[in-house]
Amino acid sequence: CNYTKHLDKVLEEAAAEFYPHIKFMR
16 A cells, blocks of 8 residues: 555654664664
8 A cells, every 4th residue: 555655654754853763673
């Protein structure tokens, strides 16, 4: 589903602001 991909991208970008290390965990 494309919506899930969009939501995941938004959450990832939002989390990157608060948790810069989130990219290394994913």
